[in-house]
Amino acid sequence: MKxxxxxxxxxxxxxxxxxxxxxxxxxxxxxxxxxTVSKSITKxxxxxxxxxxxxxxxxxxxxxxxxxxxxxxxxVVVQATDFPNYSQGIQLALKSKNGPDVALAANAFDSKxxxxxxxxxxxxxxxxxxxxxxxxxxxxxxxxxYKSMAGSIQVALPTNINIVGLYYNKALxxxxxxxxxxxxxxxFEKALxxxxxxGLVPLQMGNSxxxxxxxxxxxGQATDGAKSAAKWALGVTGSTFxxxxxxxxxxxxxxxKEAGYIPSDVNSYSLQDAVKNxxxxxxxxxxxGNWDAGxxxxxxGDNVGxxxxxGKNVVAIGGGDAFQIASNSKNKDAAAAxxxxxxxxxxxxxxxxxxxxxxxxxxxxxxxSLQNDILKAYGNISxxxxxxxxxxxxxxxxxxxxxxTTQALLGGQMSVATLISTVQAxxxxxx
Amino acid sequence: MKKGRNSSSEAILFVxxxxxxxxxxxxxxxxxxxxxxxxxxxxxxxAVWNGFNNYSExxxxxxxxxxxxxSLVLIGFFSVVPxxxxxxxxxxxxxxxxxxxxxxxxRVVIFLPQVLPxxxxxxxxxLIYSSQGVLNQFLENVGxxxxxxxxxxxxxxxxxxxGFVGIWLGTGLCLLLFNSGIQKIDQHLYEAxxxxxxxxxxxxxxVTVPSLRPEIRFASTITMIAALSGFDLVYVMTNGGPGGATxxxxxxxxxxxxxxxxxxxxxxxAVVLSxxxxxxxxxxxxVLKDN
Numbered sequence: 001m002k003x004x005x006x007x008x009x010x011x012x013x014x015x016x017x018x019x020x021x022x023x024x025x026x027x028x029x030x031x032x033x034x035x036t037v038s039k040s041i042t043k044x045x046x047x048x049x050x051x052x053x054x055x056x057x058x059x060x061x062x063x064x065x066x067x068x069x070x071x072x073x074x075x076v077v078v079q080a081t082d083f084p085n086y087s088q089g090i091q092l093a094l095k096s097k098n099g100p101d102v103a104l105a106a107n108a109f110d111s112k113x114x115x116x117x118x119x120x121x122x123x124x125x126x127x128x129x130x131x132x133x134x135x136x137x138x139x140x141x142x143x144x145x146y147k148s149m150a151g152s153i154q155v156a157l158p159t160n161i162n163i164v165g166l167y168y169n170k171a172l173x174x175x176x177x178x179x180x181x182x183x184x185x186x187x188f189e190k191a192l193x194x195x196x197x198x199g200l201v202p203l204q205m206g207n208s209x210x211x212x213x214x215x216x217x218x219x220g221q222a223t224d225g226a227k228s229a230a231k232w233a234l235g236v237t238g239s240t241f242x243x244x245x246x247x248x249x250x251x252x253x254x255x256x257k258e259a260g261y262i263p264s265d266v267n268s269y270s271l272q273d274a275v276k277n278x279x280x281x282x283x284x285x286x287x288x289g290n291w292d293a294g295x296x297x298x299x300x301g302d303n304v305g306x307x308x309x310x311g312k313n314v315v316a317i318g319g320g321d322a323f324q325i326a327s328n329s330k331n332k333d334a335a336a337a338x339x340x341x342x343x344x345x346x347x348x349x350x351x352x353x354x355x356x357x358x359x360x361x362x363x364x365x366x367x368x369s370l371q372n373d374i375l376k377a378y379g380n381i382s383x384x385x386x387x388x389x390x391x392x393x394x395x396x397x398x399x400x401x402x403x404x405t406t407q408a409l410l411g412g413q414m415s416v417a418t419l420i421s422t423v424q425a426x427x428x429x430x431x
Numbered sequence: 432m433k434k435g436r437n438s439s440s441e442a443i444l445f446v447x448x449x450x451x452x453x454x455x456x457x458x459x460x461x462x463x464x465x466x467x468x469x470x471x472x473x474x475x476x477x478a479v480w481n482g483f484n485n486y487s488e489x490x491x492x493x494x495x496x497x498x499x500x501x502s503l504v505l506i507g508f509f510s511v512v513p514x515x516x517x518x519x520x521x522x523x524x525x526x527x528x529x530x531x532x533x534x535x536x537x538r539v540v541i542f543l544p545q546v547l548p549x550x551x552x553x554x555x556x557x558l559i560y561s562s563q564g565v566l567n568q569f570l571e572n573v574g575x576x577x578x579x580x581x582x583x584x585x586x587x588x589x590x591x592x593x594g595f596v597g598i599w600l601g602t603g604l605c606l607l608l609f610n611s612g613i614q615k616i617d618q619h620l621y622e623a624x625x626x627x628x629x630x631x632x633x634x635x636x637x638v639t640v641p642s643l644r645p646e647i648r649f650a651s652t653i654t655m656i657a658a659l660s661g662f663d664l665v666y667v668m669t670n671g672g673p674g675g676a677t678x679x680x681x682x683x684x685x686x687x688x689x690x691x692x693x694x695x696x697x698x699x700x701a702v703v704l705s706x707x708x709x710x711x712x713x714x715x716x717x718v719l720k721d722n
Contacts, residue, residue: 088689091475113476208584208672265562267673268581397691402496408674411586 019431030146031111031118031155034332037125041334045098047075048334051100054080054319059160060342062350065340074334088179091115094326101329102338105156105322108139112146116324119154122336131343132158132359135226138234142324147431148235149389156216156322160356163356163387164214164317165311165377167278167286167296170303172200181307183224186248188310192261195284202261204283206274207410210392210403212266214287214317217391219249222311229315233389238423241424250409250416256412267407268342289317290374294355297370306373308381316377318387320359391423397431398423408411436681455553461705468698474688478695479540485699495700499682499707501590505679508594509601509658516598516649517605520633525613538610542603553667556596557583560668583669589677593668597658602604605650612646615638640717648719652712659708680704 041181052060057080062369064076079100081089087106091097103116110116116161123129127300129137134160143151168181176195182188182407188315195202205212221229223245232239238348273289279299286296287309296304323342325335341347343360349360352371357378366372381387392399408414438689468485472478489495524537544552559565560582582592619620624634640647662681665671670685671678680700688697 095475113473115475200456209670265581265584268560268562268584400686400690403672404675407584407672408586411673413586413674 006061009025015057031116033118037121038333041337045073046331049100050078051296052080052104053083058354059351063342063347077100081418084209090416101335105324108142108149108155109146113157126340139389148233157339157358158320158322160351160358161320162289162291163288166307168305169284172284185311201283204274204286205262205266206269206271206277207266208270211271211286212406213402215253216249217317218309219252219389220245221315222309222313223248225313226315230388233391235394242420250419254409267410298369302369304370308377314384316381317390319390387427401426437585464698464701467695468702470695472694473692474694485696489700489703498678498680502679506658509597510654512598512604515600517609520606521609522639541606544600545604549663550667553664557668560592584673586676601654608646608650609643612643616642644719651715655711
């Protein structure tokens with residue numbers, strides 16, 4: 001009995017110690033600014049650790065090779081995971097002492113606990129603001145209270161651009177009797193109706209992961225215009241989701257499902273399945289981002305085109321990958337030099353070769369007709385200053401909220417009005 | 432008495448390795464989950480005391496509350512049906528020669544799902560239920576083309592579809608447990624039923640079921656825990672969709688902690704879930720007490 005008494009004591013004490021050690025948390029302080037910044041890099045042998053996601057790692061690895069040629073004393077190690085796991089683990093990795101020096105940003109607000117640097121000083125040193133379009137750059141600048149984007153604290157440097165637009169199957173469009181791709185909302189609806197009449201799948205879509213939200217946002221901002229849509233998507237106080245455009249977007253989504261323009265089992269499969277269906281001729285249109293261009297290009301070649309989402313305003317949902325520097329990094333200046341190379345003219349063709357549209361798009365040229373379409377669409381959209389951040393990124397739960405509500409709307413479980421108010425309630429809960 | 436004391440101290444020494452691992456990896460995390468559940472904490476930054484608010488939120492937030500309701504529905508599919516079906520099947524095949532080909536094959540086939548990893552099971556069933564999957568092809572071929580649908584994307588069928596996989600998974604385990612239990616039942620009891628003019632149904636209700644009480648208790652407990660703590664199947668098959676129709680507490684805890692960065696809230700839901708599990712286990716043990 002004596003032994004067990006002692007054991008009890010030891011066990012109890014170690015439990016207390018464990019609870020005490022696991023509840024230790026660091027204080028919130030926001031992204032710190034480095035005290036000094038410099039373009040001159042150490043000559044000592046060092047290792048830079050870069051954490052990113054697949055397939056972005058292909059670009060990072062290609063750039064790392066060039067970087068090592070320029071700085072032979074630096075070894076760059078690129079480590080990649082898939083996005084869902086990455087976004088759930090990156091904060092812990094940044095907190096650890098053996099974490100990355102450079103890391104892909106999962107969310108602009110992640111920096112609030114001070115795990116990554118405020119890059120404003122480096123941005124001035126290297127002149128990054130001259131290269132990056134402001135509509136993209138502001139998605140990675142947060143306000144002092146870490147509640148919305150379009151602020152003054154630069155938490156990450158965007159290195160490539162994603163835009164969501166409309167892919168169309170040229171042969172099927174012709175088969176439906178439509179000669180030119182749609183420009184206005186009326187054109188688009190006319191084309192969908194014609195495709196339906198011709199016995200085709202008018203609009204391919206997969207919503208098991210919530211990608212129907214692209215259509216709501218696409219119609220919403222093409223109606224309301226980029227300026228007001230961007231305010232909401234960036235979390236600027238005082239904006240609302242309850243707009244004429246968003247209401248139209250949600251009602252069209254529902255109406256198009258009921259009219260048979262969208263497959264009836266849309267909730268049961270994903271965007272990736274929809275891409276596959278589209279490349280196999282199941283769908284005249286597909287509302288998707290340029291990140292799938294490589295797959296679609298390989299399967300369809302000259303038979304596929306890409307245009308900005310039809311509507312009154314030339315707009316696109318757009319964002320992209322952005323990189324941050326860890327506060328724990330011992331080689332911050334070298335990390336900044338690596339970021340600078342990621343957006344250099346030298347890196348642009350490396351990004352393009354791997355299917356990424358570089359932020360430094362300048363002289364990029366497409367080598368296929370689809371790539372040329374995407375460049376042309378991007379040119380028109382940026383000329384119109386029409387890039388709007390993904391609605392999904394405005395709060396940490398918005399992606400899930402948009403998934404749940406669009407599924408419920410398409411499944412006949414939720415009204416347009418409830419969708420709008422549920423989405424707005426999520427938005428407001430973080431502000 | 433001396434001898435007894437010695438053996439009990441020795442027993443404790445033998446228990447220490449397992450006990451310390453259990454304390455370190457089960458009890459200690461559970462206690463820290465309880466302590467986190469009273470804080471508003473994002474998992475990285477500073478934690479703020481939040482009293483019992485996280486607990487009341489579990490019942491106020493429809494997303495969390497519905498996940499608990501779904502898990503109660505799944506108990507029917509993961510526990511009640513497999514235990515009942517397992518009992519009936521065990522009784523039916525108890526007369527089969529254990530070495531006969533049919534006897535062996537049926538046991539292998541019914542038990543097979545148990546040895547497959549749940550992730551693989553989920554992927555396989557996801558394909559079966561898909562729009563172009565085997566289930567819809569079968570329905571087309573027998574003239575029920577009008578009933579085909581994307582099963583896991585349908586609000587009415589997604590949860591039962593996952594539940595059906597639970598039946599498929601659990602029945603084999605229950606059958607195996609009950610089958611071995613039946614071997615231990617004194618054959619004279621069955622003869623006595625026959626002498627009294629009772630048939631196979633009477634033998635089932637008067638001998639098989641009462642004699643298998645400990646096995647039923649064990650099978651109910653572990654299948655119940657599987658139903659309440661399920662994560663893998665739902666994560667792979669629907670990720671809680673469509674529209675939250677298949678969201679279960681295990682997945683919601685994961686989501687709250689790692690997607691929404693609401694660690695304290697996730698811990699509160701986890702604690703509520705463990706209390707519900709305890710409650711059910713107590714209930715099972717009360718109802719299926721040994722005489």
